[in-house]
Amino acid sequence: MMRIGRRAALLGTGVFAIGGRAFAQAMPVTFGALPPLTGAGGPYGPAMLRAIQAVVEEANAAGGIPTRQGGRPIRVVAEDDQTNPDAGVRSARKLIDVDRVSAVMGTWASAVTTAVAPLCWENRVPLFTVSGADSITQLPHQGYVFRTQPNSRLQVTTATDWLLAQGARRVFHLAAQSPFAQSSQEVMAEKLRAAGGSVTGFVIYERDKTAFRSEVDQLLRSRSDTVLLNGYLPDVTILLRELYRAGFDGRKLTFAYAANQRTFEALPNEVTNGLITFQPSPDMDSGAFRRLQSRFGGTEVDPYSAQTTDHAALAILAAAQAGDATGVAIRDHVRRITGGEGEKVDNVTDGLRAIVAGRAVNYEGASGPCDFDEKGDIRGTKFRFEVAEAGRFRLLQMI
Template sequence: MNRLCMLAVTTALALLPQMATAAEKTLTVGVSDALSGGGAVYGEPQRRAINLAIEQINAGGGVHVGEDTYKLKTIEYDDKADPTEATNVARKLIDRDGVKFLMGYCCSASTGAVASIIGREDVIMLVGTAGARAITAAGNDNVFRTRPPGDYSGAAAGRFIASKGVKRLGVLATRDVALFTQYRDALIEAFEAEGGEVVALETFGGQDRDMSAQLTKLRGLEPDGYFISGYVEQVAFAYRQAYELGITAPRYGFSGGSAEQFLSVASSEALEGVWDLIAIEFNADALGDTAKAYAKAYEERWDAYPTPNSAFAYDQVYVLRDALEAAGTVELDDVKKALRNLAVPEETVLEYLPVDGKMFDPKGQAYISNGAFQFHNDKWDFVTKLPSDSAAYSAYFQTITK
């Protein structure tokens, strides 16, 4: 081989690593969630689920965007479920870290604060568990949410409680979280429309752990059923205290949360027979093989069983992957358009109900089935699906802004 040929071969070989590096890029995703404090029971599982999905996608070859392949990585911050802190985290991710895709967001108050400003920013925000209606009702074209609003499930729950023969309902609910108040109001309206009577509405604050006084007042009114809603720890305390007060009437709730989270506060005896009426979050028995594979992978990776809300965040990552690949670019306008027209990704764990064949409706809102779960023998058993009309709710949703 002459010197000219040898030089050409050597030059080509030297360029190969550089060409490979140029073709494989990194796309950074910002994760903002409650990783400490009371909201961490939702935020930390979401963070873990996001990282699991990213590890799976990267191991499978990454995200193929046009002629480029991207490996995903995260920058993660604790927003403490605090509105001010969440807004500061968003500013840090956007202004300092230069992130274009934000995800996580487990709690309504903190997420709502970010959503109120994000429409002015050149980013895409993917929201998980936070269920306050205004987050997507505002109609920002860069906000997409996998969890349906609270009132979407609340009305179905009210009809279900009435169908169980409850005529007089005592309500105990958190008073300062939009997700829960919207769900509660929709539940009461639907329950009363079925001929039921709410004997009293008692409330508690975000830091309260002793609801004995409110439960005692409700018990004196002799309801034949109770409805209790709020964050998982508070609801678990209320169930424990109801049991200690000798309350035996059926108890229905809305909180989400794993059996392990409830059992860390209340005994199995106190929890036996209580209901959780929620959009069908992660539950392997209700959702089938894909969910079982997710549970196995999550448990192997994190040495813990996935909480019900964790799948909202896991699905976010596959939503982003499919939108990027459909867009063929990382340009935000093209990715937003792809999200608007996205079919439900094959790998998603939850059972989404498309609107006009698309995962997200015109306001960037996705919908899943509603379900009734009952606590029995130290675990949540899936009992039945509740009526879930995503198209009808979406049509109503387009008419409101908050």
């Protein structure tokens, strides 16, 4: 498979190479992928990695990263962060010190990202992440952190606005302990109060528990019209069952990562019916997302894979724009290929072609428009709300 890739890459170079130098002689550029392949993030990491590799193969077929020395092929080195900050730091050390990567991408857990970020900025390597904790972009990262996941403040603000529009006034907040449980609560309480509603109760629970009777009892006592299930897949599955048993008939809203196909496999339809999920939406009508879907074949594309697709594409196009694949060059050029008036491109092949031809580009990715503010947070993401009906999700609204 590798050989075909190189041949295709050689062909590509014939078209795009600057100065006509041979592609194979150029030094490869190395990217480090650091997704969770084992541990709590294990269900997501492999697909995230596959998405990165697919983009890199495509870029190599298109001639690699054009520099003054000719097109440089790209190599991906993957390490497992084990969803553990300690293991993540050791893996990141290896990527940065041994493999000399130009960028690290695909960190998932907020604790891992926070632990790895100082290593990245101290060694001048950009870090592309899907972690949601607000605190990450507030680190003194000197511009080296790019986050494609909207921060939790933005997510909860959007969800609360939507709930208010649906007529919700008394919302109960059930949250697993996480970096955003408290901040979610503050945002929601403020929003609801301003609209004449209230948070009727806020319970933080321990996610490893196997029963949540007392939490559900508190919810029932509060006579709420809506509950926000701010947890993860295993605990939200149990909560849904207990809510059904207890006869809760209000609105149930949860994050899309906490309820998916596996929820339907674990629970009967009458339990899941009416559950509303929301997520920062991959731009499903975009060419980038459709391409990712066809690459993944039959399997569902999760938001994280859509984001890592963009991580790889952003790093490649930024390096191409700079004509230089160092970490500093990538950091300095990401915003030049995303914002602005340039030609809209949704894949690396078109992007590289436009950059070689000297045209400005504006990359619009699989996860959204990929515009970053000065802190490295994503702007202008769309959200989609879906409702569970008879074992599948139906789109309610995109906002």
